[in-house]
Amino acid sequence: MLMTMPAADSDKSLGFDFMGVEKTIIISGVATGVLADLQALRVKLDNLCTGEQVGDQLSCDFYSTINVFVQEVETHLEEGAPYTKLNYRLQLVEGKQ
Numbered sequence: 001m002l003m004t005m006p007a008a009d010s011d012k013s014l015g016f017d018f019m020g021v022e023k024t025i026i027i028s029g030v031a032t033g034v035l036a037d038l039q040a041l042r043v044k045l046d047n048l049c050t051g052e053q054v055g056d057q058l059s060c061d062f063y064s065t066i067n068v069f070v071q072e073v074e075t076h077l078e079e080g081a082p083y084t085k086l087n088y089r090l091q092l093v094e095g096k097q
Contacts, residue, residue: 023094025068031086035079038086042075045088049073068092 031041048070059065072091078084 023066024071025092025094026089027092028087028089031088032083035084038077038084042077042086042088045073045075045090048090066094069095 031038049072069092070090071093072089074089076087078087
């Protein structure tokens with residue numbers, strides 16, 4: 001947020017960071033398999049984004065273990081031969097409760 005200081009020139013503003021730094025992590029991929037299994041996976045992914053999240057631990061090679069919340073879930077199911085695939089994208093945000 002930019003804020004002009006009282007009794008100062010209007011072109012001299014100060015920037016304030018009230019909300020802190022936010023780290024966003026995006027995980028995307030494609031799962032293949034039987035239609036029923038992919039539909040079940042789709043439901044599980046969609047159910048991650050609820051208003052009652054308590055946070056989950058994310059640990060991988062390039063991060064230390066951090067607490068994350070699901071911000072957005074996108075899924076797209078494509079039926080076809082020889083296999084069916086589910087494209088997914090999870091947007092996570094680091095946070096503490």
